[in-house]
Structure formats: structure tokens, C-alpha cells
Amino acid sequence: MTKPPTAAQRRIIEAADPATGRLTGSEAQLAGLVRHRLAFRHPRPPHAYFLTPTGHRLREGVQAPAAEAPGPPPDAPAPSGLFAARTGAEPAPPPTERPAARARDVRSAWEGLLEMRRMTNPDSARDRPCAWERTHLxxxxxLALEAAGCRPGAGGYRVDATPQPEAVAVHEASPEGLRTCAGVLEAAGWQVSEHAERAGGTRYLLASPRRGRASK
Incomplete structure (x- = not known):
């Protein structure tokens, strides 16, 4: 953000939906928030505008550090374009990171993803992955794991790409943690199966976004 938002823009931010961060206002005002990196425009009709994690912090009266990067690395896209869930392969978080702020960003990103599901799934389902998730497995x-409170990195989960179409591998440090990850992903609309590596027999999960509603 290069300069503080105007009073009118602040009123729009304060009036955002508390759960999804959806914004209402004139096209010019909303476009201004996008330029400030406080909002993003959904790529699908009706092209609604939503708060970014930075916008949520401003709304809640928490200013982001001046040195905060404006976006994720190029290889880590996310629903908002400004947030990247932790896959478990990243370096340890910096000591200056505030856990409460991180949790708030994760919650906002997850709510944004659920809203994306509602807006882009043909039946408006929020309990089944959408097209974005199938291209950013x-x-x-x-994001599903971090939003549920699972811990990434050493002693926690790691999500890796696989050669299989629409499948990721999830590793965890303990059998209990692996079962927890399986339950989280199943609740988030993923199909999950447990496997053992050929070398060493280490257990891991294969997870794929579910296409249809689960059978009763």
C-alpha cells in the first residue's frame, strides 16, 4: 500500500462481510482498494470484490509491518493472490511473526476459498473443491490443513506434488497426525487413501479433490 486509504475507502472496508470479506461500493472505489492491495476482484462472474489479508488486518485495526511483502512467491499462487498456505517445505517462520495475525490470515484465506467454491461450483457447493483447487493442488x-489447525514443517505435515493427476502426497511425523490430516482433508471435500512407501514403509496419504457429492 503506497498511501493510506481515503475515508470513503475505510468505510467500505469497515462494512465488509465479517466472514467472507466481501465488499460493496462503486467500481472506482473498489478498484482503488485493489490498487492498494487491500482487495481483490474474483475472476468469475459476478466478479465480486473481497478483502485481502492486509485488508482484513486494516479492518480489524492491526497495521501490517512496513516491510511486509505484497504477495507470495511466484510458485505459490492462492485464492486471493496475496496469501500462500504453508506446505511444510518452507523455512521456519521468522521470530517476528505474530501467531494471531497468521491465524487471522489463514482464516480469511479459507473463508475466501469457501466463497470461491460457492461462486464457481455449478451447484454452489461449499463442501466440494472447485476448479481453482484442481489447478493448485x-x-x-x-490451506485446508493449516486452516484446521494442523502444524506444518518439522514435526507436522508436508504436502508434496505427485506424478498422478489431481493427487498430492501428505506426510506427517506421527501415525496420529497422519490420521488427523486424513480426517481434515475428507471433511474439506478430498478423497484420501493411505499408502506405504516402497523404501522404508513410511506411511503417507494420497489426496484428490472429490468431484461429486459423497454417497450417503
């Missing part, structure tokens, strides 16, 4: 699975 690792990030989508990692």
Missing part, C-alpha cells in the same frame, strides 16, 4: 490441500 498443493496449495489447496495445505
Amino acid at each position: 498443493v496449495q489447496a490441500a495445505a
Whole structure:
């Protein structure tokens, strides 16, 4: 953000939907928030506008650090374009990171993804992955896990791409953690199966986005 938002823009931010961050306002005002990196425009009709994690922090009265990067690395796209869930392969978080702020960003990203499901799935289903998740498998699975409170990295989960179409591998440090990850992903609309590596027999999960509603 290069300069503070105007009073009118602040009113739009404060009036955002508290769960999804959806915004209402004139096209010019909303476009201005996008330029400030406080909002993003959904790529699918009706092209609604939503708060980014930075916008959510501003709405809640928490200013982001001045040195905060404006977006994720190029290889880590996300629903908002400004947030990347942790896959477990990243370096340890910096000591200056505020856990409460990170949790708020994760929650906002997850709510944004659920809203994307509602807006882009043909039946408006929020309990089944959408097209974005099928093209960003690792990030989508990692977001579901992090949003549920699972811990990434050493001692926690790691999400890896696989040669199989529409499948990721999820590793966990303990059998209990692996079962927890399986339950989280199944609840988030993924099909999950457990396997053993040929070398060493280490257990891991294969997870794929579910296409149809689960049978009763």
C-alpha cells in the first residue's frame, strides 16, 4: 500500500462481510482498494470484490509491518493472490511473526476459498473443491490443513506434488497426525487413501479433490 486509504475507502472496508470479506461500493472505489492491495476482484462472474489479508488486518485495526511483502512467491499462487498456505517445505517462520495475525490470515484465506467454491461450483457447493483447487493442488490441500489447525514443517505435515493427476502426497511425523490430516482433508471435500512407501514403509496419504457429492 503506497498511501493510506481515503475515508470513503475505510468505510467500505469497515462494512465488509465479517466472514467472507466481501465488499460493496462503486467500481472506482473498489478498484482503488485493489490498487492498494487491500482487495481483490474474483475472476468469475459476478466478479465480486473481497478483502485481502492486509485488508482484513486494516479492518480489524492491526497495521501490517512496513516491510511486509505484497504477495507470495511466484510458485505459490492462492485464492486471493496475496496469501500462500504453508506446505511444510518452507523455512521456519521468522521470530517476528505474530501467531494471531497468521491465524487471522489463514482464516480469511479459507473463508475466501469457501466463497470461491460457492461462486464457481455449478451447484454452489461449499463442501466440494472447485476448479481453482484442481489447478493448485498443493496449495489447496495445505490451506485446508493449516486452516484446521494442523502444524506444518518439522514435526507436522508436508504436502508434496505427485506424478498422478489431481493427487498430492501428505506426510506427517506421527501415525496420529497422519490420521488427523486424513480426517481434515475428507471433511474439506478430498478423497484420501493411505499408502506405504516402497523404501522404508513410511506411511503417507494420497489426496484428490472429490468431484461429486459423497454417497450417503
